[in-house]
Structure formats: C-alpha cells, structure tokens
Ligand SMILES: Cc1cc2nc3c(=O)[nH]c(=O)nc-3n(C[C@H](O)[C@H](O)[C@H](O)COP(=O)(O)O)c2cc1C
C-alpha cells in the first residue's frame with residue numbers, strides 16, 4: 001500500500017484518501033490539506049440547508065454501506081420543520097466479510113468523516129450525532145476518540161460552531177462483536193443499550209429513529225465524500241464517476257490477489273484495472289470466482305467479472321451487487337462448496353434469532369452445506385438448499401436473511417457441478433483446499 | 435456487592451456523559467467492556483452492579499452481555515486470542531494460522547491451555563481482511579499479517595507475561 005514519498009497508495013484518482021501517510025491524521029494535518037473549509041464556508045456564508053442537500057443530490061452520491069440508496073434523497077426525508085431532537089448516526093460497524101475500508105478512513109483521515117457529519121447535521125438540523133464503531137477495531141476507536149476531542153477543542157464540534165449559532169455534539173460508540181448491528185435499526189437498538197435486534201420498517205428512522213426521534217444513518221464513506229462535494233460541487237463529483245453512479249468508491253480487495261488492500265477508484269472502473277491495482281492474481285493463478293460486494297452479495301464467475309465495470313448499475317447487470325465494495329477474489333484451487341460452507345456458518349452464527357425463517361433457516365443451510373462438503377450429501381440436497389433459501393429470503397424483518405440466502409443460490413447457480421460432484425462422488429472436484 | 439474501582443467508574447461516567455439526559459442505558463456496552471477489562475470476565479455480580487449503576491433491570495444487562503460476542507461470560511485464560519477464520523481471511527492463510535495455533539497450544543477453539551495462559555477463540559470478520567491472518571489479543575490488540583514466525587513469537591510473549599498484564 002505504500003507509494004514513493006511515504007504516501008499510502010489508494011490509487012491515482014483517490015479524493016477521500018489522497019495525500020495520506022498513515023501518520024498525518026491529526027486535525028492540524030487535515031486543516032493543512034484544506035480540511036474543514038467546506039464546513040467553514042457553509043457556516044460563514046450561511047448557505048441554506050436545502051442548498052446543501054440539493055448539492056448532495058446533484059452529486060448522485062449513493063450510500064456506501066451496502067444498499068446504495070441515494071444520499072441526498074435520504075437526507076430530504078428528514079422532517080425540516082420538526083422542533084424536537086433529531087439525530088445523525090454514522091455506521092462504522094464494518095463487519096461484512098471482505099470489507100475493511102471504513103477502518104482506513106477512521107484511522108488515517110478521521111477528520112474528513114467528522115467534517116462530513118457536521119455538514120450533514122447542519123443540512124438536516126441534527127443537534128447530536130453518534131459514530132458506531134465496530135468493536136474489534138479498538139485501536140481505531142481510540143483514534144476516533146482522539147480526533148473527536150481535537151475537533152471539539154478547535155471549535156468544529158460543540159455549541160455555536162465557528163460563531164454560527166449551529167451546534168452539533170458528536171460522540172463515538174463502540175460495538176462489541178455482533179455483525180447484525182451493522183443493520184441500521186439493530187444499530188439504533190444497540191445505541192440505546194439493548195441487544196441488537198432489527199426493528200420492523202416502517203416506520204423508517206427518518207420518522208422514528210434513535211430514542212424514537214427522527215434520525216439519519218449513513219455509512220462512514222458516505223459522510224467522508226461530503227466535504228469534497230461541497231468544496232467542488234455536486235456536478236464535479238458526479239463527473240468523476242458515471243451517471244447515477246457519482247464519484248469515487250473505496251474497494252477492499254481481498255483473497256487470492258498479490259496485494260490485498262483498499263483502492264479508491266472512480267465508479268465505472270473496469271474490474272480488470274482494480275485487479276491490476278491489487279497486484280493481479282497471487283502466484284499468477286487463474287481467476288475462478290469473485291464476490292464483488294461483500295459476502296452477502298451473489299458470487300460471479302471470473303470471466304463474467306473480467307467483463308464488468310465497478311459501479312452499481314454494471315455489477316447489477318452482471319448479476320450481483322456492489323454492496324459495501326468488498327471484492328473477494330478466488331482462484332482455481334478454491335472449492336466452492338467449502339467456501340460457501342464458511343459463509344453459511346457465518347450467517348448462522350450471526351443471525352439475531354428474532355425471525356424464525358432466519359434463525360432456523362441459517363442453521364439448516366449450514367448443516368446441509370456441511371454434510372455435502374463432508375461427503376454425506378443426499379441426492380436432493382441441492383434442491384433442499386434452494387428451497388430453504390427461498391423460504392428465508394424476503395420473509396424476515398431485516399436483510400440478514402437475504403444475505404444468507406443470496407450466496408447459497410448464487411454459488412449453486414454458477415458452480416452447481418461442484419456441489420453435484422461432492423454429492424455423487426463424496427469428494428471434492430478441485431484438488432486444493434482453503 | 436462487587437464494586438468496580440474508582441478509575442473504572444470514572445471511565446463509565448465519561449461514557450454516560452455522551453448520551454442525552456435520561457439515557458444512561460446507552461452506556462451499557464462500554465460499561466460492561468470497562469468492567470470486563472478490570473475483572474477479566476462478567477460474573478453475575480458484576481453485571482448486577484452495572485445494572486444498578488446505570489439504573490437498568492439486571493435482566494436487560496444480561497441480555498446485552500449474552501448478545502455480543504466479545505463479552506466473557508466465564509473466566510478465560512490470562513489472555514484470550516480470537517482468530518478470524520472467515521472466508522476472505524481463510525483465502526489468505528487464516529486456516530493455516532488457526533491450525534498452527536491449535537497445534538502449538540494443544541487445544542481447540544473454545545479451550546484454554548492447561549497452564550491457564552491462553553484461551554483460543556474462533557472469530558468472525560474483524561474488518562481487517564486485507565491484513566490476514568488477523569487475530570485479537572484480549573479484545574483490544576489486533577495482530578496483523580500473522581506469519582508462522584510471528585505467531586510463534588506472539589505465543590511466546592503471551593505465555594511469558596504473567597497475570598499482571600491485562601487482567
Ligand atoms: C445484516 C446487515 C449488515 C449491515 N452492515 C452494515 C455495515 O457494517 N456498515 C454499513 O454502513 N451498513 C451496513 N448495512 C446497511 C445499513 O443497514 C444501512 O443501509 C446503511 O448503513 C445506510 O448507509 P448508506 O445509505 O450511507 O449506505 C448492513 C445491513 C444489513 C442488513
């Protein structure tokens with residue numbers, strides 16, 4: 001990840017992660033890079049909140065947390081005239097297998113997030129905010145605590161920010177080991193000091209969120225894009241990417257590549273280019289399969305991936321989803337049954353247990369994949385997996401059920417022969433292992 | 435009544451202050467983490483104390499403690515080592531790393547070495563897949579790119595350090 005000159009190398013087109021060395025994360029460094037100028041401009045020029053939201057809409061920024069929902073539109077759902085407390089929440093509970101980008105934002109450029117959140121809070125009239133950080137990255141949480149303290153001390157957070165009359169109190173909150181808390185309503189429950197079981201929607205957080213008050217939740221990377229949009233205009237951000245797919249995106253590339261890491265590239269960048277940035281396939285092996293958006297998204301065969309561009313619409317057309325931007329690369333030595341087995345165990349382990357189809361179904365999927373992998377598969381097990389998947393997806397309160405079902409269905413769709421071979425011959429079709 | 439140290443209570447108070455008045459319960463996750471750091475694990479008396487301190491029903495605290503994977507509901511070894519074995523890490527050597535740890539320590543996941551030094555756990559994605567193999571020591575120290583040599587060195591270090599460290 002290192003480039004000449006001691007800079008971390010996120011790629012030539014990086015905007016959020018440009019000019020970072022790994023140690024220049026402090027407020028003074030950020031200000032020296034031009035940081036907090038967007039917030040300052042909005043507050044001193046008293047730019048109306050609706051203008052800020054309009055700029056974000058123009059940028060075609062879409063949520064970087066998984067669903068890709070248009071950010072400006074989400075912000076406009078917040079009731080502007082509401083007199084009581086409104087909350088802003090950042091989702092840094094990055095736990096989707098394959099995703100490790102928000103950690104880099106938090107540890108190497110935390111103030112870009114703080115500035116983005118302050119701007120968002122101004123635009124939606126939120127007086128308080130929380131950044132919910134994945135419990136496993138404790139050192140990063142501590143850095144975020146330091147960064148927030150710096151921002152209060154410098155007057156970019158707190159009451160009457162820069163003498164504008166606008167106040168925003170931001171705090172960090174840490175998780176402690178529950179993937180489900182990445183789901184936005186489970187996250188809210190967790191913030192309230194409860195177990196993280198998702199809420200039924202509607203009502204959506206914009207009307208009934210944290211402590212029952214109007215709340216907007218965005219991903220870390222979503223907020224981190226906002227200062228650039230304000231500084232350069234929504235149009236410029238949009239033009240970095242493609243229509244309906246504005247801006248750059250951080251992709252976390254993991255698996256069988258030579259240099260796993262994060263790369264920030266314009267949306268629409270060919271997958272082949274991204275693979276090159278990650279050093280290509282490790283040991284020069286052949287690309288067999290790739291999950292382009294985190295473990296919850298459908299797997300795609302390698303040759304399909306090589307024809308696909310990395311933006312929301314292109315990946316959807318190829319049959320998967322951009323999701324969180326976690327690109328999991330698998331080579332030709334990988335057994336697809338064994339790979340799916342580990343993912344199925346994950347969803348079984350992480351189901352919160354609230355909805356019967358998910359609680360029972362994820363365990364069922366795991367046990368059936370497990371017996372196929374271990375040579376005990378039965379003739380109708382593939383059909384059984386598909387049927388259980390269909391009976392989970394769309395029948396649960398939150399999308400974890402779909403997240404468990406989609407990998408199963410896509411692994412079977414594209415690699416059915418491997419599952420069949422395991423069942424028929426009680427052994428694996430590919431020689432190697434994980 | 436099991437008490438936490440004044441330093442621990444001060445830390446909890448700082449967490450409570452992050453939330454609006456009337457929402458002390460929001461600090462329960464950090465309060466339990468702070469209590470666990472001090473006591474090593476969450477005994478029922480410790481959880482009851484946290485419940486009283488935050489003005490919550492004890493059962494609401496138990497619900498939280500049992501829901502989140504990083505709380506220790508039973509005593510562990512002097513150190514807890516949690517290895518991520520999820521798919522992205524597995525593709526980058528985590529399976530091998532986990533096997534090496536099991537063999538070196540002579541225990542499986544969920545077990546503690548006979549000398550009480552190390553409890554080994556299997557973990558889920560820690561949001562650090564690019565640095566695989568990754569593991570967590572005592573919830574808070576992440577060790578990255580764990581080659582066989584580095585794993586051996588870590589085990590040596592954890593076995594050597596006495597009970598004074600961390601717990
Ligand atoms: C099971 C599950 C896990 C999720 N995990 C995360 C996560 O770790 N980070 C995140 O930002 N969004 C996650 N999401 C999506 C959030 O619910 C929500 O859509 C997102 O935080 C909204 O922010 P955005 O619009 O900026 O993307 C998850 C969703 C589900 C169903």
Ligand code: FES
Pocket residue numbers: 097098099518519520521522523524558559560561562563564566568
């Ligand atoms: S899969 Fe191991 S840290 Fe993400």
